[in-house]
Amino acid sequence: MTQKIAILPGDGIGPEIIAEAVKVLHALNLDLQLETAPVGGAGYEAAGHPLPPATLKLAQESDAILFGAVGDWKYDTLERALRPEQAILGLRKALGLFANFRPAICYEQLVNASSLKPELVSGLDILIIRELTGDIYFGQPRGRRTAEDGHFPGAEEAFDTMRYSRPEIERIAHVAFQAAQKRSKRVTSVDKANVLETFQLWKDVMTEVGQQYPDVQLDHMYVDNAAMQLVRAPKRFDVVVTGNMFGDILSDEASMLTGSIGMLPSASLNDKKQGLYEPSHGSAPDIAGQGIANPLATILSAAMMLRFSLGHEAAAQRIEAAVQKVLAQGLRTADIYSEGTTKVSTAQMGDAVVAAL
Amino acid sequence: MTQKIAILPGDGIGPEIIAEAVKVLHALNLDLQLETAPVGGAGYEAAGHPLPPATLKLAQESDAILFGAVGDWKYDTLERALRPEQAILGLRKALGLFANFRPAICYEQLVNASSLKPELVSGLDILIIRELTGDIYFGQPRGRRTAEDGHFPGAEEAFDTMRYSRPEIERIAHVAFQAAQKRSKRVTSVDKANVLETFQLWKDVMTEVGQQYPDVQLDHMYVDNAAMQLVRAPKRFDVVVTGNMFGDILSDEASMLTGSIGMLPSASLNDKKQGLYEPSHGSAPDIAGQGIANPLATILSAAMMLRFSLGHEAAAQRIEAAVQKVLAQGLRTADIYSEGTTKVSTAQMGDAVVAAL
Ligand SMILES: CC(C)[C@H](C(=O)O)[C@@H](O)C(=O)O
């Protein structure tokens, strides 16, 4: 049966990197139907909204979404509801994409690109699992009002609500423990239970669910300490599970540590295994249109898509092996270039992956 | 006029490191009255509460507080309200200590102790200014309840309230801009205005207050990006100002980057310049009682105290110069020891600073 994929290139370098991933998907000769739609700033230009109804409908009807990146300074002055990043928040919410997988892997060939000393990152392979549809990102009520109490009663104030329910925590906990069972059987749950009610419940539920996975070792860490330990000794982590807000911060910190951020894919799944796949890096409007962006994170996101949403494990592995091969051949886009390697363009990199398949 | 200082050693290595700072204060021959009281786990042992009423009263009546550290695993099973860290939250709230100063300095002699490559941290000198009495740390309402809406209506949920009022943001903004005027005249305000109402107001108010400081350059950065840029290129920052929650995470990340966390002091001030001074590191119960902890962060916190709360700038500088001198002499506690330097105990380090005054 033909599987349908929504291709949402977005803004900045999005269209360029997506084009290479699409090349790779075509080269695999699978029974896939790819359909493209505008999103982010491009959605606003085309239809007056970062997530046009037709784009949302396409996403909902597809088996998976391959997403480029959204955002450009030129939309900074729009009201919040129309800014590009609302597209990604809207998709997460509408499709219930609660489980975000963000691997932080240090590619051996790129070890020297890390800010960290090589011995601290060589062999690094962390999987950060971020809850993606709850927490303070979506909690109501939120807004502006006149403060009734606090330090300055009567003053204007803004507020948001952090919240997690027990089943929301349970389902992401199961995702994390099951992921750990396929890896080194260790989960670190990151919270701030010493200050926040929300994360005391988080910690309690993680502990409870953990009892159903006696083969997995669970430890708890405060978010401030986690931000430190990631810098000090990142290899002590294997699977890290945390909430939406802390996950936003820690997954970006971890991916930057690797020196490989141009290489890191991500997946956001719902309970039907429908998923949105996108590179961990942003839309980089400063280098858009120059043909120098690194398409590998997007190509590896397509591999994750084949694995998690489309059931094509063999094809996923072919892509991953091909990426290893082009790296071994010494091909590098500008962001990962170093002396002694061969600098290639976005399209040349895509072509090389296709050739290596 | 005699100035009164509350000495709160706390738990773990707290008493050992405080003892050395007290030695240094005595050696300065200033007109100071030092009075000691139990706090944290020690407060709980002595009086059944981490912040006993007598300790709070002493703190309130003092010109400044010199604080060691609190926390020990043995209190992990106590109910939250009785755990050691409530002491520090209670002191911040009761004294209105809204402005937290956390320098992240890489000491030239310790450049190799950083996880980061030397060229990225050599000369690093960031000042993180964290708002300390607002945000989700203290926002009401908070608690547990049955969810009325969201993904699982009817389920148990926990929630917290993030909030900032305009005057709360204004006063920390002035602190940041004024600090920047004495430094390189650059402020980075860290927010998450793309998602949170609270931090849209934060960003708006920072921009407004910034107009009163035309000599200071203000830029805005999302918290996830800040967590990345700290790893990638920490020297691009000078003064960083942010809210309580983001500040907790970023200041710990930044201090760990330096490799000098055993050396970093901190100050928390209210609008009367009353302040609480403490090392940036924790209570390290694993090495408590062994006489190996590094007292320099606490000694440098005492210097900050003399400068900010007690008006003894010259004495503060004498301490700082003495610390530089012992480092230049090659003296090192275990945490910062490297080959070719001389390993000393906590007390020997304190004695060396006194001798160098
Ligand atoms: C663009 C923004 C809303 C988004 C987030 O905060 O989740 C981004 O930072 C991410 O991590 O995907």
Ligand SMILES: CC(C)[C@H](C(=O)O)[C@@H](O)C(=O)O
């Ligand atoms: C102990 C804890 C409540 C505290 C905080 O979160 O503020 C600590 O992490 C700090 O940064 O001083």
